[in-house]
Amino acid sequence: MNLVNPEAIHRALSRWPEVDAENLQAYDAADRLLLEHASRRLDRLAAEGLSDPGLVVIGDRYGAITLPLLAGSPEGGGAPVSTLRIWQDLATGEAALDANAARLGISGFTRIRDDETSAGLYGPALLAGARLVLLRLPKNLAELAELSEAIAEHAHPEVVVLAAGMVKHMTRSMNEVLGADFGSVTASLAKGKARVLTASSPRPQEDTPGGQLAGTPAGGRSSQSFPARERHTGLGRDGDLEIEVYAHGAVFAGAKVDIGTRFLLDFLPRMPKVRTAIDLGCGSGVLATLLAASQPEVRVAACDVSAAAVRSARLTAEAHGVGDRVLAVHADALEGFPPASAELILLNPPFHLGHSVHAGAAIKLFRAAAEVLAPGGELWTVWNSHLGYLPALEKFVGATEIVGRNSKFTVTRTRRRAAKPA
Numbered sequence: 001m002n003l004v005n006p007e008a009i010h011r012a013l014s015r016w017p018e019v020d021a022e023n024l025q026a027y028d029a030a031d032r033l034l035l036e037h038a039s040r041r042l043d044r045l046a047a048e049g050l051s052d053p054g055l056v057v058i059g060d061r062y063g064a065i066t067l068p069l070l071a072g073s074p075e076g077g078g079a080p081v082s083t084l085r086i087w088q089d090l091a092t093g094e095a096a097l098d099a100n101a102a103r104l105g106i107s108g109f110t111r112i113r114d115d116e117t118s119a120g121l122y123g124p125a126l127l128a129g130a131r132l133v134l135l136r137l138p139k140n141l142a143e144l145a146e147l148s149e150a151i152a153e154h155a156h157p158e159v160v161v162l163a164a165g166m167v168k169h170m171t172r173s174m175n176e177v178l179g180a181d182f183g184s185v186t187a188s189l190a191k192g193k194a195r196v197l198t199a200s201s202p203r204p205q206e207d208t209p210g211g212q213l214a215g216t217p218a219g220g221r222s223s224q225s226f227p228a229r230e231r232h233t234g235l236g237r238d239g240d241l242e243i244e245v246y247a248h249g250a251v252f253a254g255a256k257v258d259i260g261t262r263f264l265l266d267f268l269p270r271m272p273k274v275r276t277a278i279d280l281g282c283g284s285g286v287l288a289t290l291l292a293a294s295q296p297e298v299r300v301a302a303c304d305v306s307a308a309a310v311r312s313a314r315l316t317a318e319a320h321g322v323g324d325r326v327l328a329v330h331a332d333a334l335e336g337f338p339p340a341s342a343e344l345i346l347l348n349p350p351f352h353l354g355h356s357v358h359a360g361a362a363i364k365l366f367r368a369a370a371e372v373l374a375p376g377g378e379l380w381t382v383w384n385s386h387l388g389y390l391p392a393l394e395k396f397v398g399a400t401e402i403v404g405r406n407s408k409f410t411v412t413r414t415r416r417r418a419a420k421p422a
């Protein structure tokens with residue numbers, strides 16, 4: 001397949017609306033190597049008379065995989081991609097790919113979103129009939145396991161998965177995870193510090209070996225391995241809170257309760273009694289659920305940039321009996337939330353962007369909180385003390401008081417100032 005100048009497309013890509021920084025670009029050698037392997041595979045399938053292999057692209061971050069493939073399609077003047085389904089976990093990735101596609105005048109992909117009609121996160125709408133799946137290897141093994149199981153279960157029996165990553169982010173465990181669901185997993189030679197794993201011969205799901213992965217439920221892997229589910233007791237200042245946490249593979253901390261989150265839960269009784277609250281960056285929904293349980297009048301929006309988190313938070317809240325007062329929302333920061341509409345926001349901020357540690361991810365959420373909090377409303381945040389977020393909270397939101405500190409974490413209460421923040 002003759003790709004129409006992927007380098008030119010790559011150079012034109014932007015990461016917007018993700019936080020940009022000089023060391024973070026919108027494509028890498030793994031995207032390029034994946035395209036090379038994909039175009040060879042598409043040629044081979046076309047030579048076998050298969051012009052539409054039901055191509056699926058999963059985890060394309062900004063369009064570096066999808067857009068060159070479509071530019072090389074018949075509409076773009078090149079060879080064979082006629083249908084292409086994509087799945088992106090992050091709302092920022094969706095927005096970036098859409099913006100890049102619009103700017104470059106490239107169309108033709110079908111985005112599959114979580115419509116909750118499938119028991120799993122990745123269902124037949126995404127995968128049915130797929131003979132070729134292109135995957136950016138996620139850094140999280142549980143996410144890879146969930147994807148691998150779903151592809152083996154729903155895609156065509158002759159599906160081939162090409163999974164690419166940068167060598168520095170790849171581990172042998174990734175081969176093992178794919179090997180639980182596929183009879184053959186091989187690794188390419190490294191090129192430009194990237195590598196592609198090729199998985200084929202999906203195993204029938206009832207035959208998969210029962211290797212237990214961290215964060216997956218007991219009983220080995222099967223198509224029911226996800227969402228993971230774990231019960232936690234002894235939470236909160238008085239040790240009287242408990243919760244059953246549901247988590248799809250891509251969720252931060254899986255079905256565990258993060259230690260920073262545990263510390264913030266100690267302060268639930270000190271938080272103001274309100275009617276409108278937000279769990280910003282909700283993950284599996286622990287904070288939203290236990291806040292809703294502790295305040296019968298409150299309605300909580302549980303918002304996360306990750307689709308896997310949003311579905312998990314909904315499940316956690318429903319299992320706890322507060323699903324009618326917890327609304328799970330897939331959005332970047334608090335996009336779409338009316339200004340000055342919330343009385344209380346809880347936040348355990350992210351400190352990563354992909355593989356890079358980056359304070360910009362937290363600052364973006366502080367600014368979003370300032371916009372959406374009503375004047376006088378409160379932002380309760382927990383952070384690793386060495387990150388020193390106090391000045392940023394004061395600058396972007398308002399007067400900030402340290403309400404708790406342990407050996408690792410600080411919990412702060414920030415009152416949204418009346419005047420518009422910086």
Ligand SMILES: C[S@@+](CC[C@H](N)C(=O)[O-])C[C@H]1O[C@@H](n2cnc3c(N)ncnc32)[C@H](O)[C@@H]1O
Nearest residue numbers: 252261281282283304305306332333348349350
């Ligand atoms: C440290 S985790 C906390 C998760 C959860 N609140 C908990 O306590 O377990 C941070 C969460 O923020 C989410 N996140 C990161 N950037 C975001 C953004 N721009 N908008 C919304 N959520 C975001 C991540 O997906 C992740 O779930």
